Amino acid sequence: MTRVLWNARFMYHARGIRAAARYVFLILLLNGCATAIDTHKPAPPGWPVLTVRDNVVTGYEVLRRCYKYLPAHVKLLGGIPMACAEVNFAARTCDIWRARDASPEIMDHERMHCAGKDHPGETWAQDALSSYRSAL
Numbered sequence: 001m002t003r004v005l006w007n008a009r010f011m012y013h014a015r016g017i018r019a020a021a022r023y024v025f026l027i028l029l030l031n032g033c034a035t036a037i038d039t040h041k042p043a044p045p046g047w048p049v050l051t052v053r054d055n056v057v058t059g060y061e062v063l064r065r066c067y068k069y070l071p072a073h074v075k076l077l078g079g080i081p082m083a084c085a086e087v088n089f090a091a092r093t094c095d096i097w098r099a100r101d102a103s104p105e106i107m108d109h110e111r112m113h114c115a116g117k118d119h120p121g122e123t124w125a126q127d128a129l130s131s132y133r134s135a136l
């Protein structure tokens with residue numbers, strides 16, 4: 001298996017919508033892909049305890065690391081990532097990549113992803129864990 005398969009990668013939220021496109025932000029909120037985490041749904045069974053590493057990087061680096069995780073429709077609407085988290089089950093780590101001025105809400109959001117939480121209606125966490133287990 002390649003390392004990529006071992007690295008379950010998470011993330012995206014489109015909180016960084018430009019102020020000039022506020023209507024776009026509203027659309028994203030309505031379809032549930034902005035910053036919401038499904039706090040009612042438990043993490044997938046067997047989700048490991050991961051060491052969370054908070055990586056404070058430049059805005060450019062956040063874009064470089066996180067833009068690829070944005071859904072296509074969010075990219076088309078001008079969304080930019082404010083942070084992302086990358087889970088590595090083999091190393092039992094979760095790296096949060098964020099700019100220095102990331103809000104506490106963004107950090108909470110990313111930490112919840114590290115704990116196996118997902119956006120409403122999404123199954124990324126379960127899918128990633130299942131892929132990892134099947135590759136063992």
Ligand SMILES: [Zn+2]
Nearest residue numbers: 011012013109
């Ligand atoms: Zn998210």
